[in-house]
Amino acid sequence: MTLSEEDYIKAIYHLGKNENTTVSTNAIADRMDTKPSSVSDMVRKLSEKGIVNYRKYKGVSLTGTGIKTALALVRKHRLWEVFLVDKLNFSWDEVHEVAEQLEHIKSEKLVDGLDKYLGHPEVDPHGDPIPSKKGEFKKSIKKLLNEVPIGTKGVCVGVKDSSPPFLKFLDKKQISLGDTILVLDKEEFDASLHIKIKGKGIHISNQIAANLYLKITE
Amino acid sequence: MTLSEEDYIKAIYHLGKNENTTVSTNAIADRMDTKPSSVSDMVRKLSEKGIVNYRKYKGVSLTGTGIKTALALVRKHRLWEVFLVDKLNFSWDEVHEVAEQLEHIKSEKLVDGLDKYLGHPEVDPHGDPIPSKKGEFKKSIKKLLNEVPIGTKGVCVGVKDSSPPFLKFLDKKQISLGDTILVLDKEEFDASLHIKIKGKGIHISNQIAANLYLKITE
DNA sequence: ATTAAATTTTAGACAAAGCTAAAAATTTGT
DNA sequence: ACAAATTTTTAGCTTTGTCTAAAATTTAAT
Incomplete structure (x- = not known):
């Protein structure tokens, strides 16, 4: 298995996302920053090796292997x-x-x-x-922090509101992308949250939580 | 810098050992398990890139770069x-x-x-x-354990006597290739040694020491 | 449904790195 | 010193992965 072959396999896998979805030549070329003609060549080779299913003009999908x-x-x-x-x-x-x-x-x-x-x-x-x-x-899915149930654990992967004031606020609270967050409790009154982040518990408003994306594996 | 170029550079370096020694085409081919003709090609390329000094039929040496x-x-x-x-x-x-x-x-x-x-x-x-x-x-050099002064530290890299009884003895004493050995003391009487190995001190005869190679950096 | 547009494949070239076989240069043996 | 042996290089071919340009196929649009 060459370097290049491995790169193609990964690209096809990520484009095919959900299942044995069939992937288009152009999509692969785009993702890999190469030309469709090169993709055609490689896909034929991978097909001969039993790594992809391929019918001309009909797209490609990964085999079990x-x-x-x-x-x-x-x-x-x-x-x-x-x-x-x-x-x-x-x-x-x-x-x-x-x-x-x-x-x-x-x-x-x-x-x-x-x-x-x-x-x-x-x-x-x-x-x-x-x-x-x-x-x-x-599987993992992305949800807003205020929409997940108590006990959910995930990684902070993005913000909905990317305005400087909000980002500054996150910085002050020491919340950064990549941090693991655990939802400890929810206040009924104002829907604010108690969360554990970087080992210590903090309290954040619902409005904040509504602007933080969490990636959780279920 | 391609994979292959890097492999050639390493080979030339290791063959040239001591200094700017000039290395022969055949020697490189041997070490890299390839053909002299391939070496000629690559060496010309590396020369054009300023990585080696090369004069046809006269061998090759690494430049500063x-x-x-x-x-x-x-x-x-x-x-x-x-x-x-x-x-x-x-x-x-x-x-x-x-x-x-x-x-x-x-x-x-x-x-x-x-x-x-x-x-x-x-x-x-x-x-x-x-x-x-x-x-x-x-630089590092290889010496027999019984020939180094007190305080010397090195790695056990080989045996002079490779007979089964000796190897069995080493096994029993838990001395293995790759272990770091520190010479703590020498008995004047029988030239036996106190050494530290795997964190603990042990005592070995001169005869044993005379059959163990130590690699020491000085 | 037939043409236009977009996508995909093929054909032909190229660069990297390797190989074989033959030619050239160097070294060695007498 | 000169022929023989060895070493090194060159020439030409192969494979892998890429590219461009042109041909083929599929999709979209009127």
Whole structure:
């Protein structure tokens, strides 16, 4: 399996999102920053290898083998992201490019060792789930913080209101993208929230919560 | 800098060992398990890029830039080896192949972070010195354990007598390749040694010491 | 439903890195 | 010193992955 083949497999996997969705040549070319003609060539090759299902002009989808390969790559990518953030103090937004390289390293022992060393994490720093060795993983969805039930745990992945005052407020409260948030309790009176973030509990208004996106795995 | 170029640079560096020694085409081909004709091609390319000095039929040597590149690769390789052994419990002899892949990952922040995370190690699990970020490092030499002065610290890298009884003895004493050994004291009477290994002090005869190779950085 | 627009595939080239076989240069043996 | 042996380079071909331009197919629009 070459570098390039692996990149195509990942692209097809991410574009196919939900299931065995069939993906268009142009979509792949766009995502990979290459030309449709190159995609045609590679897709034919992957098809001959039994990694994708392909009918000319009709789009492409991953076979069982293809999905397994894709999940192994995603697993590696996300484990490395956890490593970079947890152990080497990379920040949320610096990890992707490096993980993109690291995911191509071939060594089963390395991946297993890393997984164990990191304590078998279930999500990466962006809140996306990490497939198990067998390829199992939970789906994750994005919701506004004020819409989730008590007890929900997730990663803060975005803001709805991106005005400077709001961002400044978040900064003051020490809430940053990538932080894990646990919803402890809700006030009935004003729908304000008690949450746990960075190890300590804080109290935020419903209005704040209504502008924070949480990625949760269910 | 492509993967392949980096591999050639490392090969030339290791063959040139001591200094700006000029290296032969055949030697490179042998070490890299490729053909001399391929080496000729690549060497011409590296020469055009200012990474090696090259005169047809006269051999090749690294330029200043070339040496800097080589040292950066060696640094990465050895840091990863330390990571694999110290953090992921790889054994002495499993690390090379994986480090060979990891050394090609491009990210200054990653290398610096790894170095710091590992506590700025000075030698890899084989006892070979790790170049600093600036490319400085101590030479290392191999000596028999009974020939080094008190206070010497090194890594056990080999045996002179490889007979089963001796190896069995080492096993019983829990002395393995890759262990760091510190010479604590020498008995004048029988030249036996007190050494520290795996955190605890033990006592070994001169005869044993005379059959253990230590790699020390001076 | 037939043409126009968009998408996809093919054909032909190119660069990187390798190989084989043959030519050129260097080294060695006598 | 000169022929033989060795080493190194060149020439030409292959594979992988890419590109451009042109052809084929599908989709959309009137």
